[in-house]
Amino acid sequence: MRTHGSNREVLGIIPHIDSTRFYPTIQQQQSLAQLFGCCRVVWNDALALCKNSLKLPSSGDLQKLFITQAKKTEERHWLSEVSAIPLQQSIADLGIAYKNFFNSLKGKRKGKKLGSPRFKKKTSQQSARLTRGGFSINRETVYLAHIGNVNPIWSRSLPSEPSSVTVVKDCANRYFLSFVVDVEPVSLEAKNQSIGIDLGIKTFAFMSDGTKAESPSYVKLDRKVRKLQRKLARQEKDSKRRHRTRIKIAKTHNKIADTRKDFLHKLSTKVVSENQAIILEDLNVSGMMKNRKLSRAISLQGWRQFRVFCSVKSVKYDREFVVISRWEPTSQVCSECGYKWGKLDLKVRSVQCINCGATHDRDQNAAKNINKVGMGNRHDSKCTSRRKKTTSVASVDEA
Template sequence: MKLRYRYRVYPTQNQQTKLAQLFGCCRVVWNDALALVKQSQEFPKNSDLQKSCITQAKRTEQRSWLKEVSNIPLQQSIADLGVAIKNYFDSQKGKRKGAAIGFPRFKKKDNRQSARFRKGGFSIKNGKVYLTKIGHLKTKWSRPLPSEPSSVTIIKDRRNRYFLSFVVEAEVQSSPAPNDAVGVDLGIKTFAVLSTGEKIDSPSYQKLNRKIRRFQRRLSKRLKGSKRRDLARLKVAKLKAKLRDTRKDFLHKLSSRLINENQVIALEDLNVKGMIKNRRLSRAISEAGWSEFRTMCEAKSQMNSREVRVISRWEPTSQYCSDCSYKWGKLDLSVREIICLSCGTLQDRDGNAATNIKNVGVGHTHDTKWTGSGCKTDVSAVCDELSTHLVDEQLVLFAS
């Protein structure tokens, strides 16, 4: 299977100038090709776009500077545009899974910049990465590459950091897991409650959020195009990058741990898009990264011969006991613990839900609407208060 390995690089000042020129050329080629696609009644082929936006454009005076960079990233920019357009139409026709994809947009200078090299445009010798017309880049090898890469992408984020992203072919690892299965109930303050009873708290983003809001207010007051505005924008970008890195580090470590320790990971299909509409919880839900965590688990499960099972979002995991399957119904969010009326067990709300998620995920399911004779409420559990039930239009009073 194909994987991506990402490393931090530290180009020299001369190499940064060359990379800026390369990013600009790739961006211009993308925008020219996209403008040509939007003007055409029929979508042109990639070969036609390369001929008009690269080969013929180099002969003009306005685009003559395209000759100063490698031709391979320019061709890959056209190819990436073709893939983006194809993904858009596949998404519209229902051929592509996941959320709907929008039509490709024009690239901006202030956003994340990238350029992709295929074989022939880069080489790795003695731990040094060479890019055509860029030179050897100082790379921090955090881990070795499992095989020879087929392509490499040089990336510059909004924080002015540079990365190399390699596409390699890796073998699937098949090692037995110490545990059979685990159920995971995701939350906000407590990010995950496992069916084993362990609770994993979310990292706190409050200090970073306060700093981001303060510097964003300063950024809004700066004059557009000024150096002070650029410095303020860079400060905001650094803080947001730190928040993203903190979240990713936490999610990577947790997902790797669950994958290494369990053969089956059971998750709940959460309606994140609908939950974000709650204005009081939208920021906290977005920062939690539930969808990103699920994506990491699914990707790492394929690498390690594990299985991730996602149960239905309509499964009432918080409405019945995980020990005796007695259904007590919906609970208010303020109720964190409950005593089962059937078996008398004190159940933690999230721990009980995690156990139910595990049972449904591994196939130990049952009809949650059925209570059976063994799940009837005992007489001793009925309180002294009168309750009313209508049976054959007669009012019957029950009391202990």
Template sequence: KKLNQQSARFVRTGFSLKGNKLELAKLGRFKVKWSRPLPSEPSSVTIIRNTAGQYHASFVVEIGSINIEPLRPSIGVDLGIKTFAFLSTGDRVESPGYNRLDRKTRRFQRKLARQVKGSKRREKTRLRLAKLKLKTANIRKDFLHKTTTQLIHENQVVVLEDLAVKNMLGNRKLARAISEQGWGTARTMCEAKASMVNDREVRIISRWEPTSQICSDCGFRWGKVALSVRSILCVSCGTEHDRDGNAAKNIEKSGLGLTQDSKWTKNGRKTRMSGNPTALSSQPYSEQLGLFA
């Protein structure tokens, strides 16, 4: 009752911790369920109340830099929808399924819209809806924390692509699926965790880099390919690439300045390609292979 009289967010400097009890000045003692132990003595605490009526205590503590030996010097990450991340090592990171919770949320949203404002039943539905949304957000946050922590701990340089998420949400067919992934949050987490670990770096390449249009093995550029095409056969070297895997390798090379079309490299050092790729790709497949026999 004392906490309900306060605003949804307030900061307290007068507090004390005794085991699983948190004592706030002028409010009394409260039982706390710890998500993890505090690394050092806290200087202040912020009490937050969410829309579901739950209270959380956020403590400000000082922590030092972490020393962890990386397993790899660098890695490229291609973010997607069906597969959350395709790594340049060939590994896939699958995102948790939100479909069941999403259907349930939409059902309660329709129910809430039909109920009378100010009624007790509407308030009960609102709380259930808030808890469903909170559960989805917690699942996403837990997944993103684990994924970004593993990326930063295992790799010295993590290369990501600068995605125009706001523009991509204009596609009404993919807007819901894109917003559920949390690409922007993943980038923010990577950058924040890289600053906490010694000798870590997050590089962001331009969104205009043709990562899906270049062979990661030979550098041959085949041009734009429809999104429905998931596997590409390079007519120059004959290597068959997974679309996302090839893009992840090119993202890594572009971030390190090793790719031919990368803006990180100087114009004088770009590799020139002979022949006409457009004319070559317009020929029948059997004739293309015959040119490289």
């Protein structure tokens, strides 16, 4: 995770997002709906001007045009009924979105290419960000400007004074408060020096020390989503029944996401707290998703999310996080002697090395190789002979 500012880098302070759920009253729900609508209108108006302009206007010009001057018009006079802070932050977020888009086009931003900012819809997730002038915390109560006092469900106290809070309403009509706080790294003694992790579908993670991590089953919830989506496709648009079905789909998606996130948080915390170095393989998930038979199962696992959790928590616990190249032949090399037998079919789960006679589980062998490559102890495959043919354990038993 990147830190912002030189002082934070010297002090070792890490920006962190802490979210908690709250239940607004009916009047507060109406006020929040008005706030979300104003932020959405300001974003869409500014985005429409940016798309039709040859030169991108500055955030200050957009704020004057679509907030200050728009409040004086009859069409947008209701913008003055909400706090101006989230409206200004909405314009600022649009400027950041365009900056990230241009940096992605120029190659200055790593990762997948970003698209241009899009218009916001009423049926999507809604959010509004308030800085320190728009909120305050008094013990267990949070005051939001023009909204009132709300009582979040605190699972733990905030580690520091938050710099901003984002009010979020998801597609299932759940409300959350997301705080940006500063967290100092935790010094915790590690039990093991390093661990290599091989990610899979049936077994989510196979560790180099021989332990496994089985992911929860999402089959029943996934079938329910597909059934509701077929029902939604047959219903009339803008009808009440279609709206109820859409809410049911969103709630089922949230159950899957919450179950997966809880599992990944617990697993990543355990892995990072017990090991000094965490080593993963750089998987080409977008390429693997092109496999029509495995794409749905891969998308439910959350490999990328697990990698992000491990990376963030490695900074928090002062650990070393290593990602090896996707081109490393971790499944094609014997972890004992370094003999390279080449590619194996996915149905081959156990392999016996002809060179040294060792029998390996496919996933555990890959995890051991990931650990060795990440720690710089890679075998030299040129020193091993490839005259013999390595076979699966089943074929050896048959012989």
